[in-house]
Amino acid sequence: MKKNYHFIYIICVLLISSTIISCKHKEDDYHNIKDAIDAKSKNYDGISISSEEFIGDINTIEITEGEHTFLIPERKSQIKSYACTECHTKDLDQMQNLKDSKKAHWDISINHADDKTMNCITCHNAKKIDDLTSITGTSIDFNNSYQLCSQCHTRQFEDWKGGAHGKILESWAPPRASMTCVNCHNPHDPHFETKWPDRFNTQKVKERD
Amino acid sequence: MSSNDKKWFSLDLGNKKKQESSSCGCGKSSSGCNSHNKPIQEKQPDGFDQVFNVKMDRRTAFKKLTASLAIGAGAISTSCSVVAGDETKEKSQIEWEEQFKGNYKLMTDEEKKGTVDRLVRSYQLRTGKNISMSSKNAEEDVLFGYAFNISKCQGYMDCVSACVEENNQDRNSQMEYIRIHEMKDGKGFNFNEADDNYYHEVPAEGHFYMGTQCFHCDNPPCVDVCPVQATWREDDGLVVIDYDWCIGCRYCMAACPYDGRRFNWSKPEVPEVEVNKDQHYLGNRMRKKGVMEKCTFCVQRSRAGKNPACVEACPTGSRIFGNLLDPNSTIRWVIENKKVFRLKEDLGTEPKFWYFMD
Numbered sequence: 001m002k003k004n005y006h007f008i009y010i011i012c013v014l015l016i017s018s019t020i021i022s023c024k025h026k027e028d029d030y031h032n033i034k035d036a037i038d039a040k041s042k043n044y045d046g047i048s049i050s051s052e053e054f055i056g057d058i059n060t061i062e063i064t065e066g067e068h069t070f071l072i073p074e075r076k077s078q079i080k081s082y083a084c085t086e087c088h089t090k091d092l093d094q095m096q097n098l099k100d101s102k103k104a105h106w107d108i109s110i111n112h113a114d115d116k117t118m119n120c121i122t123c124h125n126a127k128k129i130d131d132l133t134s135i136t137g138t139s140i141d142f143n144n145s146y147q148l149c150s151q152c153h154t155r156q157f158e159d160w161k162g163g164a165h166g167k168i169l170e171s172w173a174p175p176r177a178s179m180t181c182v183n184c185h186n187p188h189d190p191h192f193e194t195k196w197p198d199r200f201n202t203q204k205v206k207e208r209d
Numbered sequence: 210m211s212s213n214d215k216k217w218f219s220l221d222l223g224n225k226k227k228q229e230s231s232s233c234g235c236g237k238s239s240s241g242c243n244s245h246n247k248p249i250q251e252k253q254p255d256g257f258d259q260v261f262n263v264k265m266d267r268r269t270a271f272k273k274l275t276a277s278l279a280i281g282a283g284a285i286s287t288s289c290s291v292v293a294g295d296e297t298k299e300k301s302q303i304e305w306e307e308q309f310k311g312n313y314k315l316m317t318d319e320e321k322k323g324t325v326d327r328l329v330r331s332y333q334l335r336t337g338k339n340i341s342m343s344s345k346n347a348e349e350d351v352l353f354g355y356a357f358n359i360s361k362c363q364g365y366m367d368c369v370s371a372c373v374e375e376n377n378q379d380r381n382s383q384m385e386y387i388r389i390h391e392m393k394d395g396k397g398f399n400f401n402e403a404d405d406n407y408y409h410e411v412p413a414e415g416h417f418y419m420g421t422q423c424f425h426c427d428n429p430p431c432v433d434v435c436p437v438q439a440t441w442r443e444d445d446g447l448v449v450i451d452y453d454w455c456i457g458c459r460y461c462m463a464a465c466p467y468d469g470r471r472f473n474w475s476k477p478e479v480p481e482v483e484v485n486k487d488q489h490y491l492g493n494r495m496r497k498k499g500v501m502e503k504c505t506f507c508v509q510r511s512r513a514g515k516n517p518a519c520v521e522a523c524p525t526g527s528r529i530f531g532n533l534l535d536p537n538s539t540i541r542w543v544i545e546n547k548k549v550f551r552l553k554e555d556l557g558t559e560p561k562f563w564y565f566m567d
Contacts, residue, residue, distance in 0.1 A: 033427045033559040037541075040352065041534040047350050049514040159567065163539020164358065164547055165526060172531040173514045176539065184526070197366040200408040203383035208406075 051171030371522030379477035424560030
């Protein structure tokens with residue numbers, strides 16, 4: 001009987017030890033890529049590559065939205081007819097009452113939402129025409145025009161902050177510089193037209209015939 | 210580098226004069242090109258033996274050399290010719306060195322630099338034009354990953370054009386690494402019915418677009434099947450090919466479940482003016498007939514810190530590229546916050562290419 005116990009005891013020890021040995025992984029062995037990323041990025045302490053040399057001449061400003069801090073291109077210097085006050089010396093409501101006034105900005109027509117929702121002064125500040133305005137009347141700088149878009153397009157804003165919407169400028173390396181809304185979308189006419197694809201592979205057609 | 214470190218044969222093709230003035234066949238005064246050694250002083254195994262770890266003595270080395278003489282005969286005859294100029298001799302010297310170099314995967318950094326220098330010089334001798342070629346290794350703490358937004362892609366194919374131009378792909382056979390599949394709404398990912406060579410205005414009504422290319426699997430089946438280890442996974446996750454070591458058996462092409470690999474059925478031709486001269490040994494340098502090639506996430510750009518050409522060219526922002534090990538990178542945010550999936554995940558290939566939707 002005692003011998004029997006001994007036998008069981010030995011088998012138990014063997015089983016446990018074999019389990020321990022077989023479950024032991026080499027340092028570089030992970031069950032999947034997710035585990036590997038998690039394990040290897042634990043001690044991440046930056047890299048020697050920087051995006052700065054690639055961003056180069058692009059004038060950027062740093063913004064912080066929620067937990068994300070990154071660079072966006074500066075906007076004001078890119079707008080041809082900025083600042084507005086260089087032409088307009090009077091306030092908007094004064095201009096509207098001028099008798100022989102000419103129609104200004106005839107080349108801009110709004111094709112963004114409908115008349116009930118938006119007109120010029122939904123975004124442009126009527127009192128302070130060098131600035132933009134939020135729905136509640138808070139002044140927004142032209143450089144931060146994304147704050148205007150994010151009032152309605154909240155889902156896109158969340159994706160843009162994280163990096164799922166929009167484009168990163170030049171380099172994947174930190175610091176991150178992302179394009180802002182108006183670098184792709186025309187705020188007055190944000191819709192994109194269909195177009196022809198950039199190429200057609202004639203060789204593929206031949207091969208498949 | 211001393212001759213004892215050499216892993217392949219070298220032969221001095223009558224460039225003694227140059228050697229005395231402490232320069233060598235490749236025109237470099239450094240030892241980068243490995244032609245500073247006396248002929249046939251071989252102790253170290255060549256590339257084949259590096260792989261299989263076979264001990265090689267002096268005798269087998271001579272045997273191997275004899276067998277290789279057929280290839281070298283042309284080079285030797287040129288070198289002995291009185292008529293042939295210095296440049297021709299130098300060319301033959303480079304050809305010789307290139308013929309017997311080892312597998313890039315096993316090269317030391319100096320050897321990598323040596324072969325890159327030779328290739329640059331060889332291009333210069335052939336065309337009179339200068340290229341720059343890098344042998345930059347994987348950066349520490351970098352693992353490249355890619356995400357593709359299916360709801361954003363509009364099928365413009367700007368990425369395909371940018372890729373062809375960046376990577377010096379054969380213009381005759383119109384080789385393309387990227388394929389954009391036009392899929393019908395409501396049919397799911399049905400690649401059999403999808404069209405990857407459409408020509409009409411896009412985006413087409415009732416369709417969505419999905420791009421495929423090499424996914425740089427973390428567990429790449431193409432690497433396992435290569436009989437000569439000419440393709441491997443680098444430390445930054447890129448799956449690369451040594452075009453000079455590839456024998457063109459196309460096992461990898463058959464093993465890839467994603468149709469990510471391309472074969473050069475003919476000699477790749479790129480018009481001289483269109484050649485991208487910013488090259489990497491493992492990336493967009495000129496290939497030859499009968500070797501495999503594929504997307505390298507533009508190794509010549511990505512290792513330098515730039516986005517791959519397709520990411521830069523995409524006007525819709527569907528393509529996201531970055532470092533998976535950087536917890537603050539956008540690619541990490543996408544993977545952790547969007548509903549992502551990968552193609553044929555059940556195969557266990559662990560592609561580092563995620564798809565997601567808005």
